[in-house]
Amino acid sequence: MSDSAYLSLEQLKLAYGKTVAVDRLDLAIKQGELIALLGPSGCGKTTTMRAIAGLLAPVSGHIHLDSRDITRVAANKRSVGLVFQSYALFPHLAVFENVAFGLRLKGMRGKELEDRVQSGLKTVGLSSFASRKPGELSGGQQQRVALARSMVMEPKVLLLDEPLSNLDARLRLEMRAELQRVQKETGVTMIFVTHDQAEALALADRIVVMLNGTIEQIGAPEEIYNRPNSAFVADFVGFENVFRVRAGELDTETGRFALGGAIPREAQGLAWRPSMVELGGGPFEGSVRGMSFAGGTRQYLLDTPLGPIKVEASAHLPTHALGAAVRFDLPVSIAAPLQRFG
Amino acid sequence: MFQNRAEALTLALPAATFAALVFVLPVIVLLSGGLHVEGRWTLEAYQRFFADPLNRLVIWRTLELGALVTAAAAVIGYASALAIVDLPAAGKSRMIGLVVLPLMISPVARTYAWLVILGRAGIVNKALMLIGLTDEPVRVLFTQTAVFIGLLQLFLPLMVLSLVSALENMPNDVIPAARVLGANWLQIFVKVVLPLTREGLVTGGTLVFAGSVTAYITPAILGGSKVLTLVTLLYQRVTIANDLVSASVIAFILIVMSFSANLLLNRIATGRSLK
Amino acid sequence: MTMRQPAIVVLGLLVAFLVGPFVVIVAASLSAGDTLAFPPQGFSLRWVAKVFAEQSFRSSFALSMFLAVFATLAALVLGIPASYAMSRYSMPFAEAVRTVVSSPIIVPGIIVGLALLRYLVAPFGINVVVALFLAHTALVLPYCVRVVSASLDNLRSDVEEAAILLGSSRLGAFFRVVLPNIRNGVLAAFILGFVTSFDQVPVSLFLSGPGVQTLPIDMLGYMERTYDPSVAALSSLLAFLSIGIMFVAERFIGFSRYV
Numbered sequence: 001m002s003d004s005a006y007l008s009l010e011q012l013k014l015a016y017g018k019t020v021a022v023d024r025l026d027l028a029i030k031q032g033e034l035i036a037l038l039g040p041s042g043c044g045k046t047t048t049m050r051a052i053a054g055l056l057a058p059v060s061g062h063i064h065l066d067s068r069d070i071t072r073v074a075a076n077k078r079s080v081g082l083v084f085q086s087y088a089l090f091p092h093l094a095v096f097e098n099v100a101f102g103l104r105l106k107g108m109r110g111k112e113l114e115d116r117v118q119s120g121l122k123t124v125g126l127s128s129f130a131s132r133k134p135g136e137l138s139g140g141q142q143q144r145v146a147l148a149r150s151m152v153m154e155p156k157v158l159l160l161d162e163p164l165s166n167l168d169a170r171l172r173l174e175m176r177a178e179l180q181r182v183q184k185e186t187g188v189t190m191i192f193v194t195h196d197q198a199e200a201l202a203l204a205d206r207i208v209v210m211l212n213g214t215i216e217q218i219g220a221p222e223e224i225y226n227r228p229n230s231a232f233v234a235d236f237v238g239f240e241n242v243f244r245v246r247a248g249e250l251d252t253e254t255g256r257f258a259l260g261g262a263i264p265r266e267a268q269g270l271a272w273r274p275s276m277v278e279l280g281g282g283p284f285e286g287s288v289r290g291m292s293f294a295g296g297t298r299q300y301l302l303d304t305p306l307g308p309i310k311v312e313a314s315a316h317l318p319t320h321a322l323g324a325a326v327r328f329d330l331p332v333s334i335a336a337p338l339q340r341f342g
Numbered sequence: 343m344f345q346n347r348a349e350a351l352t353l354a355l356p357a358a359t360f361a362a363l364v365f366v367l368p369v370i371v372l373l374s375g376g377l378h379v380e381g382r383w384t385l386e387a388y389q390r391f392f393a394d395p396l397n398r399l400v401i402w403r404t405l406e407l408g409a410l411v412t413a414a415a416a417v418i419g420y421a422s423a424l425a426i427v428d429l430p431a432a433g434k435s436r437m438i439g440l441v442v443l444p445l446m447i448s449p450v451a452r453t454y455a456w457l458v459i460l461g462r463a464g465i466v467n468k469a470l471m472l473i474g475l476t477d478e479p480v481r482v483l484f485t486q487t488a489v490f491i492g493l494l495q496l497f498l499p500l501m502v503l504s505l506v507s508a509l510e511n512m513p514n515d516v517i518p519a520a521r522v523l524g525a526n527w528l529q530i531f532v533k534v535v536l537p538l539t540r541e542g543l544v545t546g547g548t549l550v551f552a553g554s555v556t557a558y559i560t561p562a563i564l565g566g567s568k569v570l571t572l573v574t575l576l577y578q579r580v581t582i583a584n585d586l587v588s589a590s591v592i593a594f595i596l597i598v599m600s601f602s603a604n605l606l607l608n609r610i611a612t613g614r615s616l617k
Numbered sequence: 618m619t620m621r622q623p624a625i626v627v628l629g630l631l632v633a634f635l636v637g638p639f640v641v642i643v644a645a646s647l648s649a650g651d652t653l654a655f656p657p658q659g660f661s662l663r664w665v666a667k668v669f670a671e672q673s674f675r676s677s678f679a680l681s682m683f684l685a686v687f688a689t690l691a692a693l694v695l696g697i698p699a700s701y702a703m704s705r706y707s708m709p710f711a712e713a714v715r716t717v718v719s720s721p722i723i724v725p726g727i728i729v730g731l732a733l734l735r736y737l738v739a740p741f742g743i744n745v746v747v748a749l750f751l752a753h754t755a756l757v758l759p760y761c762v763r764v765v766s767a768s769l770d771n772l773r774s775d776v777e778e779a780a781i782l783l784g785s786s787r788l789g790a791f792f793r794v795v796l797p798n799i800r801n802g803v804l805a806a807f808i809l810g811f812v813t814s815f816d817q818v819p820v821s822l823f824l825s826g827p828g829v830q831t832l833p834i835d836m837l838g839y840m841e842r843t844y845d846p847s848v849a850a851l852s853s854l855l856a857f858l859s860i861g862i863m864f865v866a867e868r869f870i871g872f873s874r875y876v
Contacts, residue, residue: 017707053778053782054782055778055781055782056345057345075778075781075782076781076782076783076784076785076786077784078782080782081782082778082779082782084775084778084779086773086775088773088775088776088778088779089776089779090776090779090780090794090798091776091798092794092797092798101780101783101785101793102783102784102785105783105784105785105789106784146779149779149783150782150783153783153784345706345707346706347706347707347708347709349702349706349787350702350706350707350708350709351702351708351709351710353698353699353701353702353706354698354699354702354703354708354714354718356695356698356699357695357696357698357699357714357718357758357762358699358713358714358717358718360695360754360755360758361717361718361720361721361755361758362717364733364737364751364752364754364755365720365721365724365729365732365733365755366717366720367736368729368732368733368735368736368737369724369728369729369732371732371735371736372728372731372732372735372736418631421627422627422628422631424624425623425624425625425627425628426628428621428624437628438873439863439867439873440632440635440636441631441635442863442873443635443636443859443860443863444635444636446812446859446860446862446863447639447816447855447856447859447860448815448816448833448852448855448856448859449816449818449833450816450818450833450836450837450852451639451642451851451852451853451855451856452638454642454836454840454848454849454852455638455639455641455642455852456638457653457840458641458642458645458653458654458655458849459638459641459655461653463652463654464655465641465655465656495634495635495638498631498634498635499635502631556725556726556727558725558726558727558818558819558822559818559819559833559837562837563837563840573725573727573819576727576728576731577727577822580731580823586735589731593725593728593731593732596725596728597723597724597725597728600723600724600725601723604723
């Protein structure tokens with residue numbers, strides 16, 4: 001692992017009973033980074049997060065935090081915070097006592113405790129809610145209490161499990177900004193788990209895409225978005241036309257197709273977003289099976305010799321009717337080359 | 343879910359050991375008494391028990407009572423539960439309170455009331471004589487009918503509660519939907535309500551049946567020695583004849599009945615949680 | 618909303634059938650006559666007074682109270698950790714443990730009483746009160762486990778994990794977070810266990826000895842000997858006690874949700 005790593009996972013293997021959830025995972029995270037663990041459900045992202053928190057003991061491998069091997073350190077002695085997807089507030093305690101819970105266990109009392117809790121609540125904008133019970137708060141408020149409860153402990157790493165998934169669209173944007181602000185103000189190393197690529201792209205410094213218990217790709221949002229390295233990642237970030245490449249040609253179920261342009265030698269596959277497909281001319285022809293209007297664009301589903309192709313074209317261009325034959329091109333120059341396929 | 347198995351066993355073992363020693367072991371020894379007679383393993387005790395027509399009559403009567411009480415509870419239970427779920431919220435919870443209440447009151451007290459009601463000088467007989475249906479008091483006490491009434495009153499609440507919860511879990515608006523599609527009330531009940539509340543019916547039915555066949559107080563007070571059921575027969579065999587072998591056979595039959603009822607219940611419970 | 622006529626009739630009959638008998642015994646117990654009758658002959662409190670004067674009732678009541686309180690407490694002490702283990706851990710033999718712990722609810726009480734008398738009390742010379750205590754604890758245990766387990770299952774386990782991540786020990790998390798949140802469930806389990814033990818007849822039938830009887834057994838015996846309304850008076854008193862307990866329990870913890 002690199003020297004600058006603050007939190008590192010080495011050859012981590014995690015299992016529930018006999019079911020292996022994560023296998024030989026390596027990951028290095030720098031201090032102050034905001035990392036997204038992105039993947040579909042069952043990919044091992046939550047399991048990995050629970051292992052970092054100490055709620056799940058690894059089968060093998062190591063976890064280092066701040067130059068210390070914490071693999072066998074108990075969860076209550078790790079200085080790792082976790083904001084649960086369900087918030088996991090203590091229902092019998094008022095907001096103030098929820099936030100004070102960990103501080104009291106540290107032995108903090110009196111004015112110091114009062115000040116710390118109040119400043120924690122102020123950070124998340126809930127100063128006036130200190131005496132409410134969790135059941136009297138909205139989902140967004142509960143989440144902010146959970147965030148404050150973890151943050152007042154000044155954890156070395158703050159983990160967040162699907163932090164935005166239980167909120168409605170408007171609150172989600174608000175909370176996104178809130179998380180970024182808290183992270184910027186405190187400089188805490190933050191790892192959040194999500195299945196939503198838009199959320200990961202919007203928030204994270206770096207994204208770790210996971211599939212079947214292993215890491216598919218690690219990179220900055222732009223990198224993941226523009227240069228996915230595998231068919232899975234490409235599909236996950238919206239490249240809806242993904243093809244295998246063999247011997248310089250597209251290899252589809254219906255046959256092989258040559259493209260005008262040189263395919264990079266190391267590419268195992270090529271992927272195009274619907275907006276990258278050029279409609280109205282080119283070497284291929286398809287017929288329109290479906291069309292939908294989406295404001296500034298029209299989305300087409302074409303039946304083609306290559307299989308179904310999804311296209312997004314500007315709404316200013318002439319409309320192609322259902323059943324009409326259209327020519328189109330898959331320009332190699334702008335396609336995303338995939339280093340791995342399948 | 344925590345993973346530490348040793349910790350889990352430490353927490354669970356005291357209760358498990360206690361139940362095993364104080365309960366499971368003695369019961370197993372009791373059961374083996376009917377299979378292990380005079381130093382060898384044999385089914386003779388069972389053959390002898392079933393050969394006696396009186397014993398067969400008692401088994402039959404016990405099952406018959408259980409079935410009749412269950413059937414009656416189902417009919418009354420549906421009528422009541424359908425009426426209860428239609429009540430406005432406050433009335434509903436008050437009504438459910440009234441149904442739960444008897445469950446909390448001593449079965450001795452509950453059964454005792456029927457002595458007053460069904461006795462020779464009880465209200466039923468007074469009423470019958472008053473309207474001239476009979477000159478002599480009719481004997482209701484110490485008949486199967488008395489036991490039936492007592493058991494029904496004892497266990498009906500279980501059926502009602504079970505059906506109320508089944509009806510409340512029914513998807514909203516299926517009854518109006520069926521009504522709009524032209525079904526009459528009978529069709530709605532048979533084709534919509536019954537299939538959708540089957541689990542609740544079976545749950546309630548199992549509780550009522552198991553409770554009825556294993557009840558002691560009601561058949562003892564209202565049936566006496568004239569209307570023996572398996573449980574009162576067992577008590578009689580032990581106290582009068584000190585016949586532990588027969589007692590063991592009866593115990594086995596009762597456990598089989600109760601166990602199969604509970605097996606059915608568990609299957610419903612797990613079936614539901616899998617959904 | 619107006620109720621349909623048939624519904625009113627059905628519910629009226631239901632209430633009459635379920636609650637009517639109490640009205641009858643309460644009335645019968647206030648009779649001035651010497652034998653059990655309804656309608657009562659005159660009004661007097663002499664039978665109620667007799668219940669309190671009857672030495673046998675007083676001692677059997679004391680025994681039943683003692684058993685109900687301590688057997689239920691013992692069952693909770695055994696049952697809460699077991700419920701916690703079954704609800705929160707992936708435990709080996711979980712099914713076996715659950716079956717053993719809940720078996721006293723499945724096996725008819727009279728068999729339990731007989732088995733205990735013959736194979737525990739007689740051979741080991743166990744004191745009758747101790748035997749009753751053990752039997753009632755075993756009997757109440759499944760109810761406690763059922764109600765406490767249901768409360769535990771309703772409390773998400775991530776609440777405990779949150780407490781642990783905030784620095785609490787496993788045991789600390791249980792007392793600081795779990796117990797306060799299942800408090801009503803534990804209270805409901807106590808009431809259910811208390812009532813179950815107090816009203817228990819079949820289990821105590823064989824175990825009660827001369828001079829050592831639980832109240833319901835004493836009542837059964839009294840009924841066989843005498844046909845005066847004192848058992849009616851006692852039944853009424855017990856019914857009012859139960860109603861009182863139920864009322865308070867419903868008011869403060871929403872008892873019927875737990876049954």
